[in-house]
Amino acid sequence: MTIHNFYDSDTTDQIAKKMLGTLLTYDSPNGLVGGRIVETEAYMGERDSAAHAFNGKRTASNEPLYGPPGTIYIYSIHGRYLLDVATQAKDVPQGVLIRAIQPTIGQEIMYHNRPKHGVELTNGPGKLMGALGIEDKLMNFQIIGDDKLKIDIDNRLEPRQIKTSGRIGVSKGDWTDKPLRYYVSHNPYVSGLTKAEVNIAHFGWK
DNA sequence: ACACGGATATTCT
């Protein structure tokens, strides 16, 4: 199965949900790193008041959102770099923000890239990029899976339960509270998860 | 020049 089949004939919110449990990997200069995606958010394009392409806004920096499905869209905010993947046909600026991963590959390298303890390694969109060692926008416009940065959708882990909520950190607007954030219930690497919600025995996987 | 954001770290109750 190629990455392209994954996007075919699905709405962006469905794609965001289906990305949970897939494996994000990066063939970094220091070695292979990566982990299971445990938290995503869908951004629904021109009509979505929280989206970068709201009202058709199109600039040099959000141009990758307008690319074909699988186009990598890295952007900076508050001095961090965040990872988005465009999900729809060319010129349809919808995408999924990858907000957290459970590290499974090259953890020593990631702890070196980002010297924090436990879940602090990757429990946020800027944190996971720091851990992977991606601190620039050089991969913008690449198609995910074509080069160093990949999402492996085979052997996807099945979440026991997927929860939804409003999206984090978006400014007030009509779409602020729409349930377009998806996460693997009980997984400790989900951002902002309370201790009581974590299950250390199964991490939320079937 | 300048204000601000799809965030994170620190410093308190």
Place this chain on the structure above:
DNA sequence: GAATATCCGTGTA
């Protein structure tokens, strides 16, 4: 947990 402090690229002027 809740209130700051700080991050720096980007858009607008």
